[in-house]
């Protein structure tokens with residue numbers, strides 16, 4: 043069975059204006075390009091086309107999520123707030139999150155893309171799927187759009203899997219370099235969703251994503267954070283998968299795995315200070331695929347989050363899609379040989395110490 047792929051041109055029309063990376067321009071900040079601009083995603087799709095892999099993927103057509111579907115996760119006030127800014131034509135959802143005319147509809151299309159990816163995977167139309175959607179979603183909480191995110195795409199797709207497709211247990215494995223705080227918050231007291239986030243320690247949001255944040259109430263034990271030290275490379279990520287992610291999944295036995303997928307842990311990303319490589323992302327995808335084959339009939343759906351290196355994110359995306367689909371293309375990562383020689387790509391003792399601390403949480407899972 044093939045791998046599904048969600049994309050729509052309108053994802054690139056969500057307007058984040060002429061902010062300077064993450065700051066609004068003004069008399070002390072020269073106007074520039076917002077970090078979350080269309081180019082990185084456009085280039086991921088372009089490389090998929092040039093590699094020939096796009097032709098082998100099954101196109102899944104996105105649709106706008108309905109307000110009812112979005113409201114399974116968000117408050118009506120939040121949905122209204124985003125719509126009002128979008129209708130007005132310009133504004134900030136809360137912090138660092140500018141949007142423009144049409145962004146509300148495009149955000150609905152992103153959420154609907156995540157829903158359709160999950161729908162196709164669970165119904166067995168495709169083996170697995172990648173939704174290259176925009177704006178991203180994993181920082182958005184029930185009532186706040188933040189960190190470039192308007193609606194929580196992955197969380198909305200989780201609720202679709204449960205309410206419409208009848209699944210009981212879903213796991214999310216977030217490898218974006220930033221903490222998946224929104225996904226965590228939405229399911230914090232809910233044992234029907236295991237949320238796992240691997241991220242750079244205390245990067246964004248501030249004071250978020252520590253190991254002690256382990257869920258509450260009935261959801262206690264079902265949120266796992268692995269706050270990796272800056273400088274972590276493929277060795278640390280693979281160790282975190284071996285010691286935390288895979289054992290947690292084996293214990294939890296999800297019926298579906300959703301990956302909020304960011305490539306901003308890449309070694310040359312402007313917003314992260316990690317050293318992941320395309321090969322590293324390939325390894326994580328392979329491990330997850332093997333786990334999913336054992337646990338949940340191979341069901342994996344990925345929703346695109348961050349990744350801000352225009353030059354590098356496409357190679358990470360290609361590696362993940364090659365691995366998901368089981369098809370290697372003729373294109374090699376041009377950065378690969380250089381990155382492989384960097385120091386510290388193997389797991390370092392201080393990184394393993396954090397991973398082993400997080401692994402203790404898995405022992406305590408019921």
Ligand code: ZN
Nearest residue numbers: 218220304348
């Ligand atoms: Zn990110």
